[in-house]
Amino acid sequence: MWDVNELWMQFEIMILNKGESILITFPKQFLIGESCLIIMGELAAEQHAKYILTIEKKKDDVESVLMEHLRINGAYWGLTTLDILGKLSAVDQETVISWVMSCQHESGGFGGNEGHDPHVLYTLSAIQILALFNKIEVLDIEKVSSYVATLQNEDGSFSGDKWGEIDTRFSYVALCSLALLKKLYKINVEKAVRYIVSCKNLDGGFGCTPGAESHAGQIFCCIGALAITGCLHHVDKDLLGWWLCERQVKSGGLNGRPEKLPDVCYSWWVLSSLIMIDRVHWIDKEKLVKFILDCQDKENGGISDRPDDAVDVFHTYFGVAGLSLLEYPGLKAIDPAYALPVDVINRIFLN
Amino acid sequence: MNNTDPSSLLHKFQFILDSDPLIDEVGFVHPSQFAAISDSSISLDPPSSDDNLKSKASEANPIDMAFWCRDHKLGISTHVIHPLYNAAKHAFMFSLKQYRMVVDLHTNKVVLDTDNVSNALSSLPALESEIMNHSRALLLLSCDFGTAWNCRKEVISKKEDIMLYFDELKLSTLVLSYSPKSERAWIHRRWVIKMIAGKCTDLHEVLKNESELAKRIAEKSKMNYRAWNHRCWLVSYMSESQIIDELINNRDWAGLNVADNSCFHYRTRLMTRTLDDSRYKQDAIENPSHATKFYQLWKEELTWSETLIKRYIGRESLWLYRRFLSLCWIKHFADRMCGDNVNLFLDSELLLFRSSTTIPDNVFEDYESQAMFAATYVMWLIKQLDEFRGLEIQQKVGEEIEEVVSKVCPNKSFLWDLVRMKSGRQ
Numbered sequence: 102m103w104d105v106n107e108l109w110m111q112f113e114i115m116i117l118n119k120g121e122s123i124l125i126t127f128p129k130q131f132l133i134g135e136s137c138l139i140i141m142g143e144l145a146a147e148q149h150a151k152y153i154l155t156i157e158k159k160k161d162d163v164e165s166v167l168m169e170h171l172r173i174n175g176a177y178w179g180l181t182t183l184d185i186l187g188k189l190s191a192v193d194q195e196t197v198i199s200w201v202m203s204c205q206h207e208s209g210g211f212g213g214n215e216g217h218d219p220h221v222l223y224t225l226s227a228i229q230i231l232a233l234f235n236k237i238e239v240l241d242i243e244k245v246s247s248y249v250a251t252l253q254n255e256d257g258s259f260s261g262d263k264w265g266e267i268d269t270r271f272s273y274v275a276l277c278s279l280a281l282l283k284k285l286y287k288i289n290v291e292k293a294v295r296y297i298v299s300c301k302n303l304d305g306g307f308g309c310t311p312g313a314e315s316h317a318g319q320i321f322c323c324i325g326a327l328a329i330t331g332c333l334h335h336v337d338k339d340l341l342g343w344w345l346c347e348r349q350v351k352s353g354g355l356n357g358r359p360e361k362l363p364d365v366c367y368s369w370w371v372l373s374s375l376i377m378i379d380r381v382h383w384i385d386k387e388k389l390v391k392f393i394l395d396c397q398d399k400e401n402g403g404i405s406d407r408p409d410d411a412v413d414v415f416h417t418y419f420g421v422a423g424l425s426l427l428e429y430p431g432l433k434a435i436d437p438a439y440a441l442p443v444d445v446i447n448r449i450f451l452n
Numbered sequence: 453m454n455n456t457d458p459s460s461l462l463h464k465f466q467f468i469l470d471s472d473p474l475i476d477e478v479g480f481v482h483p484s485q486f487a488a489i490s491d492s493s494i495s496l497d498p499p500s501s502d503d504n505l506k507s508k509a510s511e512a513n514p515i516d517m518a519f520w521c522r523d524h525k526l527g528i529s530t531h532v533i534h535p536l537y538n539a540a541k542h543a544f545m546f547s548l549k550q551y552r553m554v555v556d557l558h559t560n561k562v563v564l565d566t567d568n569v570s571n572a573l574s575s576l577p578a579l580e581s582e583i584m585n586h587s588r589a590l591l592l593l594s595c596d597f598g599t600a601w602n603c604r605k606e607v608i609s610k611k612e613d614i615m616l617y618f619d620e621l622k623l624s625t626l627v628l629s630y631s632p633k634s635e636r637a638w639i640h641r642r643w644v645i646k647m648i649a650g651k652c653t654d655l656h657e658v659l660k661n662e663s664e665l666a667k668r669i670a671e672k673s674k675m676n677y678r679a680w681n682h683r684c685w686l687v688s689y690m691s692e693s694q695i696i697d698e699l700i701n702n703r704d705w706a707g708l709n710v711a712d713n714s715c716f717h718y719r720t721r722l723m724t725r726t727l728d729d730s731r732y733k734q735d736a737i738e739n740p741s742h743a744t745k746f747y748q749l750w751k752e753e754l755t756w757s758e759t760l761i762k763r764y765i766g767r768e769s770l771w772l773y774r775r776f777l778s779l780c781w782i783k784h785f786a787d788r789m790c791g792d793n794v795n796l797f798l799d800s801e802l803l804l805f806r807s808s809t810t811i812p813d814n815v816f817e818d819y820e821s822q823a824m825f826a827a828t829y830v831m832w833l834i835k836q837l838d839e840f841r842g843l844e845i846q847q848k849v850g851e852e853i854e855e856v857v858s859k860v861c862p863n864k865s866f867l868w869d870l871v872r873m874k875s876g877r878q
Contacts, residue, residue, distance in 0.1 A: 303776055
């Protein structure tokens, strides 16, 4: 995926600077692979894994307790990061799974933590975590899928929970959950797609409801949902790609809306959308890699929203997942629609 | 007992909230800031037999201070957030468990022991008030604690009293005062409005207040997607005259916040409503003067947008807004009128393009951005217009666009290739 000639040139400059001319005799193909590491700066993979494992155990500090209502989202971000880094085995699977199952509500949906009300956002995280461990079968699949299916409304949209707020995020989460459980037939997919398409704006982007402002996060949800249901033909890819590629700012980072500062999380939302509509060559990928790497805390691990800010698990996940989409060496490939490692998705759909 | 004893902290917190129902702002204050404001603080102690609790906050060492309240503003020490949160959460979760148990008993009347049921039911009002108190305390510390918002909905939707819904709007406003992006607080408002929409006589007034609130919050917290999204959501409830009022009232604010894309999207939403209002379409045939009103509205908006583009150099939001205005103008107005209105309009847009691409010698970054936005604006129009018009524009300014792109944004040259390919001229 790297431009071989440009890499070669950069590599030559580097070698010349170091005076190690002997390396020049290597064929150009050699540069594709591990040596990208040398050229692009380094991902502090070990430190990031260590960082995730530390916060996974931390439950009592003020930062953790104030986020406890969405701990299951945090667990999904952290565990997926570990899997992409090839470090998932460092986690005690049994403890995680029994905790996840303790978050399930009698309705079949999952809460963000034990004793919390169910919501479709947390239900997807639960399914994704179990998928990572190849343990979807511990679920009562009928019950969970029925919970999600009952949240569909007459117009095809989805409510997040029984209180009725509607958002295209919930459409994505519902469709993704049901696809992973192979239960899409329980809902009216055609209507679900029609509702998502009705949220498309004149600029090619999508918002949370019809007429709402285009936002990269919502675009990921809508494009992801359309990709999962095989309905991307509803999208003007050039028009949407145009809006998405305009999210790249001078530093190489991506923002989520016009005039906003770049943020590592959009390395996921924007990038995965561009990949799904086949327009990722419209942005400067090398500059984006550099931007993400600049947001690392190389000493203590973790990635922040922008260089020199405080790290958190949310941005660590999006940074590592973004690098995986950019085919950064040493990382497992991630699926841009399901937001799970490709091998996990293959295990579900190819077996 | 001292200030950091969790249950007494919670007690004190709830006492303050109860004794001043007009509190309209909550914030977290570092103990070092307390020192600066402590001389003006007032006593906040709840009536208690415990002597230690009676010590006046103003006399206390700032380090020990937990709360500060004056002029209906409440400050909470960052040092007590953790114990206070724990106390509020445990109290809330405990009451919630009991409340749901009692409600279950009530709904499943199959329970044989009727004495127990009636005993449990008699405790319901007390449990409800506990739930409301503890969830309020909790939400003022953790704004997106969904379960706390949910159980408030649960309690209130069982009552007939419409005033309770207004109290919910007040609590949500208070939460938004310390966390303007709180998703759950905004969702709670929409739930309340949907619940009262059929019952309340002055919905018009409620919507006006909501729009005002969103504006106030957008003022403090720029480009707040959730605040503006809430405002966009209100549009579907607005009458035509309210739409026009909003457009006029919002104009000055937009003119002062030209980098706020959300604000311009709000205008996009309002302007679109003037188009898809079925009345508008009917009026175009039956009442031409009404249609002229909209024509005038759109024309003024285009003129205003051009003024802003020329006044504030290199603002992305302004150019994106113009893409929307121009495309709609061509589709809904210029194309429908006789004569060569589309060409006249496009010619004026090309003039705007030319005037925006002259970069002064002492190259400023803003001027380069302006040139880039002007070039991508014209290219975008070519892409979105029909082939014939696209080709015409290309013939008129194709070379100039190519020149600007290669000078200020060579990385965007693929967009030029894209629009040329579309018109079949490679």
